[in-house]
Amino acid sequence: MSGDPIIPAAPSTIDLHTHTARSDGLLEPAVLVAAVAATGVRLLAITDHDTLAGVREILGAGVVPSGLELLPGIELNAITADRLDLRESEVHVLGLGVDPDDDGLEATLALQRTRRRVRFERMVALLRELGRPIDDALEALPATGDDDALGRPRVARAMIAKGYVASVEEAFATYLSRGRPGYVPREGLGPVESIRAIRAAGGLPVLAHFSEAPERLDVIHELRDAGLGGLEVYYRTFDAVTVDAVRRVAEEASLVATGGSDYHGDLEPYAATHAALWVPPTVEAPLRAALAGSVVTR
Ligand SMILES: [Zn+2]
Ligand SMILES: [Zn+2]
Numbered sequence: 327m328s329g330d331p332i333i334p335a336a337p338s339t340i341d342l343h344t345h346t347a348r349s350d351g352l353l354e355p356a357v358l359v360a361a362v363a364a365t366g367v368r369l370l371a372i373t374d375h376d377t378l379a380g381v382r383e384i385l386g387a388g389v390v391p392s393g394l395e396l397l398p399g400i401e402l403n404a405i406t407a408d409r410l411d412l413r414e415s416e417v418h419v420l421g422l423g424v425d426p427d428d429d430g431l432e433a434t435l436a437l438q439r440t441r442r443r444v445r446f447e448r449m450v451a452l453l454r455e456l457g458r459p460i461d462d463a464l465e466a467l468p469a470t471g472d473d474d475a476l477g478r479p480r481v482a483r484a485m486i487a488k489g490y491v492a493s494v495e496e497a498f499a500t501y502l503s504r505g506r507p508g509y510v511p512r513e514g515l516g517p518v519e520s521i522r523a524i525r526a527a528g529g530l531p532v533l534a535h536f537s538e539a540p541e542r543l544d545v546i547h548e549l550r551d552a553g554l555g556g557l558e559v560y561y562r563t564f565d566a567v568t569v570d571a572v573r574r575v576a577e578e579a580s581l582v583a584t585g586g587s588d589y590h591g592d593l594e595p596y597a598a599t600h601a602a603l604w605v606p607p608t609v610e611a612p613l614r615a616a617l618a619g620s621v622v623t624r
Contacts, residue, residue: 329565334604341605342371342397342422342613343534343558343586348383349374349401350477352468352591355384361596363391369610371399371422371586375477376438378426385426398426400524401534402438404517415504416512417533417545419520420558422584423617424529431527434515441514446476448510449502453481456507460484478502479590494592518552525553530616532556532584537564540571546579555616560585560605582612 345351346358353361355372358380362370372380381398390396400421407415424431453460463484482497491497501508515523521531531554533539539546539557546557557576559569560583576583585605589596 329567331602332564332566332569332604334602337366338600338603338605339366339368339607340609341367341586341603342399342584343373343420344370344589345374346372346380347468348377348380350479350590355380356387356389358591358596359384359389359394359396360391363394365597365600367600368393369395369397371397373399373401373420375401375403376435376442378435381426397423400424400435402515402520403512404515404520405512406517417517417536419517419524420532420534421524421527421529422532422556422613424524424527428527431523434523438514442476445510445512446481449481449508452510453501453508458485458490460488463487479592483592517549521549521553530555530582530613532558534558535561535588537568537572539575543575546575550579550581554581556582556584558585559583560609562587562599562603582616583609584613585609
């Protein structure tokens with residue numbers, strides 16, 4: 327988005343979209359949580375791709391800083407193939423407030439992780455065929471956990487380390503996006519299956535960073551009818567016009583408006599991202615109301 331940036335009316339106290347080193351972020355979960363708490367955020371969701379490992383670690387170790395509430399979360403990359411005619415042939419669904427101990431969800435996530443690993447290995451092999459091997463650079467990248475969810479950002483960082491590209495954006499634009507030579511299609515859950523898996527684990531399914539929402543009301547209505555409960559309106563990189571337009575879609579479709587930074591830890595310290603993040607406090611009450619009937623209300 328390149329229009330007028332959002333100017334936070336006050337330091338945000340809510341961030342409902344972050345990643346740790348248990349998926350494709352760089353920070354250890356405990357380090358992220360401490361950095362977030364230090365900025366004055368009171369309500370945080372860790373939403374790693376396909377894994378609740380970071381959430382379980384933090385809750386299990388009892389290291390949530392006082393004054394901070396950790397909402398267990400997940401992000402599922404849902405395959406739309408060409409059916410919905412979307413840019414990346416996938417949409418991302420956040421599950422806010424899921425039960426981190428739900429066996430059914432864990433089985434689903436384990437299958438997603440297996441498919442993700444297979445895709446990752448195919449991307450690495452494809453880059454090798456293209457004369458852009460990254461195997462040694464991958465080994466040198468910071469280690470991630472057992473539940474590591476491998477993704478394109480990790481491939482991109484290895485490509486930067488090898489000097490093939492200058493940035494993650496360039497890696498996507500020249501190699502890793504759909505239609506580019508290093509692109510490997512993803513296999514896994516569709517959006518409706520993702521929404522159902524999140525609902526079954528007591529969470530609120532939220533469509534993430536979907537800037538096309540105002541033009542794709544067909545998608546919004548279809549997913550809402552399938553159980554979608556929220557729309558990510560206050561997304562860190564949306565400009566003011568986009569936020570306003572997506573907020574109106576959420577209102578019209580009776581979806582809970584959420585917001586977050588999608589912080590991965592690779593570009594800047596959390597405090598710098600937070601300084602430009604605007605998630606209004608009015609997000610909190612409708613979110614809590616929507617989660618009230620769910621299994622987990624930590
Ligand atoms: Zn996403
Ligand atoms: Zn994300």
